[in-house]
Amino acid sequence: IAGITQAPTSQILAAGRRMTLRCTQDMRHNAMYWYRQDLGLGLRLIHYSNTAGTTGKGEVPDGYSVSRANTDDFPLTLASAVPSQTSVYFCASSPGQGTDTQYFGPGTRLTVL
């Protein structure tokens, strides 16, 4: 593993189903983030974690949950998917919080029908 990996690469999901997007980093970064990217809009922060064991809500947290049991993993769960959650999801990490540069995973393209 080098950097940040995300799984799956893409997924088509029926509305109402539960889905977990996986994110793993091997850079020992303290902070991790989940963004969604929609056409014509900037990246929007869903949830973040400044360090293992802590999480916080971003700009658009409704319908999503996260956990940070260890430094490396930061899964994002959609409890009951809706079509408006169709988007490209990016996981990112940074060495610390504050103004550290964020490094992005390759993204997961999710379609909810």
Next chain:
Amino acid sequence: GQNIDQPTEMTATEGAIVQINCTYQTSGFNGLFWYQQHAGEAPTFLSYNVLDGLEEKGRFSSFLSRSKGYSYLLLKELQMKDSASYLCAVFDSNYQLIWGAGTKLIIKP
């Protein structure tokens, strides 16, 4: 509200110079990033400005004026591989990164 404005799309010629502007209105300012994003790929870091002035890094330079809420990314000697979207992002007073929608740069031969 917080707002970052960038042109939606720009077109330039291979070998030329292009300037991509970004204006921001945020609650506080703790630095500005430029990222490059090729279609279907992840954003990758280009530059970071926290003080006024020009930061040069090879063919790419980034300028910041905090008093004007303004930055630009200057790309010289354009290559076809520079065709991508360029994202401007600002750290606000809460150290949350606020992103612009990005500028799609099309390079023509």
